[in-house]
Amino acid sequence: MSSLAQPLAESLVQSVDWLAIAPPTVAAVVALVVLVADLFLAESRKALLGWVSVAGLAASALLLLPLLDGDRSTFCLSGDPGTCSYTADRFTLVIQFLVLGGALLAALLSVTALRDAKKELPEGEFWFLLLSSAAGAALLPASRDLATLIVALEVASLPAFALVGLRHGDRKSSEAALKFFLSSVTATAVSLMGISFVYAATGTLYLTRIAERIQNVDAQLQILTQTGVVLTLIGFAFKTAAVPFHFWVPDTYVGAPLPVAAYLSVVGKAVGFTGLILITIIALPSYADVWGPALAALAALTMTVGNVGALRQQATRAYSAVRLLAWSSVGQAGYLLVPIAAAAYSDDPERSIGSTVAYALMYAAVNLGAFAVAALVGRTKPLNRVSDYRGLYARNPLSALILAFFLLCLAGLPPGIIGLFAKVTVFSAAVDAGLGWLAVVMAVNVVIALFYYLQWTALLFRAPEGEPVKHLLPAPVTATMALTGVLGIVLSGAPQLILRFADTGLF
Numbered sequence: 001m002s003s004l005a006q007p008l009a010e011s012l013v014q015s016v017d018w019l020a021i022a023p024p025t026v027a028a029v030v031a032l033v034v035l036v037a038d039l040f041l042a043e044s045r046k047a048l049l050g051w052v053s054v055a056g057l058a059a060s061a062l063l064l065l066p067l068l069d070g071d072r073s074t075f076c077l078s079g080d081p082g083t084c085s086y087t088a089d090r091f092t093l094v095i096q097f098l099v100l101g102g103a104l105l106a107a108l109l110s111v112t113a114l115r116d117a118k119k120e121l122p123e124g125e126f127w128f129l130l131l132s133s134a135a136g137a138a139l140l141p142a143s144r145d146l147a148t149l150i151v152a153l154e155v156a157s158l159p160a161f162a163l164v165g166l167r168h169g170d171r172k173s174s175e176a177a178l179k180f181f182l183s184s185v186t187a188t189a190v191s192l193m194g195i196s197f198v199y200a201a202t203g204t205l206y207l208t209r210i211a212e213r214i215q216n217v218d219a220q221l222q223i224l225t226q227t228g229v230v231l232t233l234i235g236f237a238f239k240t241a242a243v244p245f246h247f248w249v250p251d252t253y254v255g256a257p258l259p260v261a262a263y264l265s266v267v268g269k270a271v272g273f274t275g276l277i278l279i280t281i282i283a284l285p286s287y288a289d290v291w292g293p294a295l296a297a298l299a300a301l302t303m304t305v306g307n308v309g310a311l312r313q314q315a316t317r318a319y320s321a322v323r324l325l326a327w328s329s330v331g332q333a334g335y336l337l338v339p340i341a342a343a344a345y346s347d348d349p350e351r352s353i354g355s356t357v358a359y360a361l362m363y364a365a366v367n368l369g370a371f372a373v374a375a376l377v378g379r380t381k382p383l384n385r386v387s388d389y390r391g392l393y394a395r396n397p398l399s400a401l402i403l404a405f406f407l408l409c410l411a412g413l414p415p416g417i418i419g420l421f422a423k424v425t426v427f428s429a430a431v432d433a434g435l436g437w438l439a440v441v442m443a444v445n446v447v448i449a450l451f452y453y454l455q456w457t458a459l460l461f462r463a464p465e466g467e468p469v470k471h472l473l474p475a476p477v478t479a480t481m482a483l484t485g486v487l488g489i490v491l492s493g494a495p496q497l498i499l500r501f502a503d504t505g506l507f
Contacts, residue, residue: 017074020088022063023096024138027103030056031131038124046123050111053127057107057134061100064093073144083206085145094357095141095274098364102266103134105368105483109259109375111476116379120168121257129159129166130263137267141274144282146195146205149275150188153239156271157184160264164256176255183238183248191235197228198283207283215286229287232279233294239272242298242337243305246330250309253326254319258378261322262371265329266364273336273360277353281343292344299341300441303334307448315386315459321374322384324452325367328410331449332363338426338442342433355429358498362422362491366409369484373403376477386456391464396473400460402485409488411453412446418488421495 018025034049034056041048067088076084107130114121136155143149161184165177199205201221202213217225238245253261280291310327313320339356343349374384376399381388393400409416412423423446430439491498 015074017072019063019066020072020074021086021142023060023067023100024135024142026060026063027056027100027131027135027138030059031128031135034131035124035128038128041124047111047115049123049127050107050114053131054104054107054111056131057100057104060134060138061097061104064097064100067093077206083208085148085206086142087144088142091277091353091357092142094361095270096138098270098357098361099137099141099267100134102270102364102368103130103137103263105372105480106130106259106263106267108476108480109262109372110257112379112474113257113259113375115474117167117257120170121166122168126163126166129163130260133157133159133163133263134267137271140271141278143278144207146199146207146210146283149278150192150195153191153271153275154188156268157188157239160260160268163260163263164252167257170255172255173257174255176252179248180252183245187235187238187245189235190231190238194228194231194233194235197224198232201225201228207278210283211285214284226290229284229290230294233276233291236272236276236279237298240269240276240337241272241302241330241333243302243330243334246302246305246333249330250323250326253329254322258322258371258375258384261326262368262375265325265367265371269329269333269336270360270364273333273340273356277340277356280340281349281353285349288344292341295337295341295344296435296438299334299337300438301334302337303331303442303445306331306334307445307452311448311452313386313452318383318385320384320386321377321389324386324456325370325374328449328452329367331445332367332410334445335423335426335442336360336363338435338438339429341438342429342435345433345435346429348432352429352433355425359422359426361498362409362418365484365487365491366406366416366419369481369488370403370406370410372477372480372484373399373406376473376481386459389456390459390462392460394464399473399481402481404457404460405485405488407453407457409492411450413450413454415492416488417492418495418498422498 030053034053038049071087071089073084073087075086110130114123114126133156136152140149140152140156143152161177161181164180165173167173198210201217201224202210204210204213214225241249284291306327310324310331313324313327336356336359339352343352346352377388378384405416409419412420427439427442430442
């Protein structure tokens with residue numbers, strides 16, 4: 001009996017590559033450490049939790065360096081070492097860098113925001129939720145089976161709901177959290193329904209095996225399979241805030257603490273797009289004739305609605321600056337969808353996906369920088385209207401110049417060369433794939449976006465109304481602005497670096 005049990009036990013035991021899983025694991029462990037430490041620290045010393053969290057995220061990001069020497073996989077099937085649940089390849093590392101770097105910059109902004117909140121935001125819970133969400137977001141790009149993918153997606157999403165609604169006694173915050181929660185739960189339910197259909201048809205959860213088996217599904221299961229594919233795509237479209245699943249974005253960004261809005265705009269978006277790439281490119285390449293046209297239509301609709309929504313923002317409306325960034329992020333989501341749609345038609349899908357990753361890296365750096373300046377202005381102008389930025393150059397020249405640079409990057413105008421380069425890369429992906437109509441829609445939307453980005457930029461340098469009030473620059477906010485500004489300037493000087501870095505190696 002024991003001799004039979006031993007080989008069975010050995011076949012079930014999987015070796016764990018601890019180095020491969022270190023980045024998300026360290027973030028998760030630090031989250032638990034912060035939660036426990038919060039119970040014992042005196043109120044006057046709870047600011048330490050923020051710096052421990054920042055250090056934890058920095059350590060997680062640094063642990064990506066030893067993984068650059070080659071692909072590593074773990075949690076593999078004992079009979080098939082090539083089929084694994086966790087893979088740390090080039091694509092994984094680039095997205096993990098984006099996610100952990102974005103979370104680190106959001107954490108730096110949060111240090112000042114928590115200090116200014118004057119106990120309205122509980123520090124221990126805030127840092128635990130932020131680190132937990134970052135751990136889930138870092139796990140997702142490495143996921144190579146549907147179960148791990150959905151678990152990572154929910155670990156990234158569930159703490160984010162709480163972060164949005166964490167401010168005590170704030171009705172806007174509670175309403176924003178409820179809208180975000182309901183939309184995300186709907187997306188998860190639809191995704192799980194679709195995944196269950198795909199599993200029923202193929203008998204596996206591993207992405208590579210799904211790609212093999214879904215081409216040879218029994219004729220009686222064809223409708224079930226097609227329904228599963230469509231529902232899975234719809235669920236991930238919710239997560240990317242693609243139109244018409246975008247309705248939660250503006251109110252959520254306004255109701256959330258500003259660093260959380262910055263986190264959602266970059267890390268939350270990266271999570272949705274990464275899941276969509278893994279599902280379409282790895283698991284469902286044989287259904288490219290289904291998801292290709294669907295994503296192309298979604299891209300056109302999303303960029304148009306997002307840019308028109310941003311264009312309609314009134315400068316004197318409360319929170320109009322945050323709303324404009326929210327609608328802008330919806331428009332940017334449309335641009336990010338273009339290369340994924342193009343991958344369905346392209347002879348070189350890896351290059352198309354590289355365009356999406358390159359654009360996401362550019363967007364992450366400049367958007368976090370724009371939110372950093374918004375957080376600075378919001379310290380003295382809590383309603384954060386676009387009109388509050390009038391004459392910012394007279395009050396704080398450096399902040400005005402940095403924000404102007406970021407806005408020009410988002411618009412794709414010099415000296416924001418990196419923004420122009422990223423847009424040209426996405427545009428080329430559409431043209432090379434034969435999606436000329438989508439390239440035209442994108443060009444029209446770039447022109448629409450120019451108007452509101454330039455309008456905001458011009459406002460920064462106008463004469464201020466009344467006596468200029470100097471903005472105090474807290475060190476964490478200054479560090480965030482400096483890091484994103486230097487990154488944007490360096491990449492504008494050598495934009496080819498971002499495309500080389502974004503070479504995904506997904507295939």
